[in-house]
Amino acid sequence: xxxxxxxxxxxxxxxxxxxxxxxxxxxxxxxxxxxxxxxxxxxxxxxxxxxxxxxxxxxxxxxxxxxxxxxxxxxxxxxxxxxxxxxxxxxxxxxxxxxxxxxxxxxxxxxxxxxxxxxxxxxxxxxxxxxxxxxxxxxxxxxxxxxxxxxxxxxxxxxxxxxxxxxxxxxxxxxxxxxxxxxxxxxxxxxxxxxxxxxxxxxxxxxxxxx
Numbered sequence: 001x002x003x004x005x006x007x008x009x010x011x012x013x014x015x016x017x018x019x020x021x022x023x024x025x026x027x028x029x030x031x032x033x034x035x036x037x038x039x040x041x042x043x044x045x046x047x048x049x050x051x052x053x054x055x056x057x058x059x060x061x062x063x064x065x066x067x068x069x070x071x072x073x074x075x076x077x078x079x080x081x082x083x084x085x086x087x088x089x090x091x092x093x094x095x096x097x098x099x100x101x102x103x104x105x106x107x108x109x110x111x112x113x114x115x116x117x118x119x120x121x122x123x124x125x126x127x128x129x130x131x132x133x134x135x136x137x138x139x140x141x142x143x144x145x146x147x148x149x150x151x152x153x154x155x156x157x158x159x160x161x162x163x164x165x166x167x168x169x170x171x172x173x174x175x176x177x178x179x180x181x182x183x184x185x186x187x188x189x190x191x192x193x194x195x196x197x198x199x200x201x202x203x204x205x206x207x208x209x210x211x
Contacts, residue, residue, distance in 0.1 A: 034137075036138055049066060049192055053186050060079070062078045063077060071162060072163050076157065116165050
């Protein structure tokens with residue numbers, strides 16, 4: 001017959017005397033926001049201008065909410081429908097590209113782009129996002145998709161453009177085949193963005209990226 005093991009002495013909680021886990025090593029340098037990101041700690045200068053890009057019998061597309069920062073600017077592309085999208089089938093396909101480069105561009109995808117005064121063209125068809133290595137400065141200007149939302153009759157999508165544009169006209173272009181919106185465009189003087197950027201307020205200038 002086996003004997004049962006009996007613990008003798010003072011009762012001890014099993015977990016009381018375990019050594020604490022080792023601390024993770026401290027990072028050698030403090031992580032900073034990449035220089036080409038929209039600043040987290042800055043108040044934007046507001047551009048007092050809206051652009052109606054397209055206006056058909058049942059669809060309107062406009063550029064609103066222009067905000068300028070020391071290193072770039074943000075705008076909101078607003079799509080407004082005459083009749084509600086009751087099945088909520090528009091938002092994802094109108095703003096999202098396929099994962100693979102060989103996927104065809106669906107007609108529901110709302111194309112938007114910019115042409116800067118120096119001839120640079122930026123569009124939401126650019127699949128370089130996110131660039132790698134992530135903290136490296138990209139090779140040339142970028143237009144990246146930010147937050148968005150909507151439903152029913154209105155859908156809004158934000159875009160971030162880095163860096164600030166050169167002086168001269170900026171041409172905003174859109175096309176939306178599924179809504180019979182042909183290629184449509186409107187111009188904005190980049191000086192309005194540059195002036196607004198000069199009014200942007202870094203809240204803690206010492207925390208700004210080095211470049």
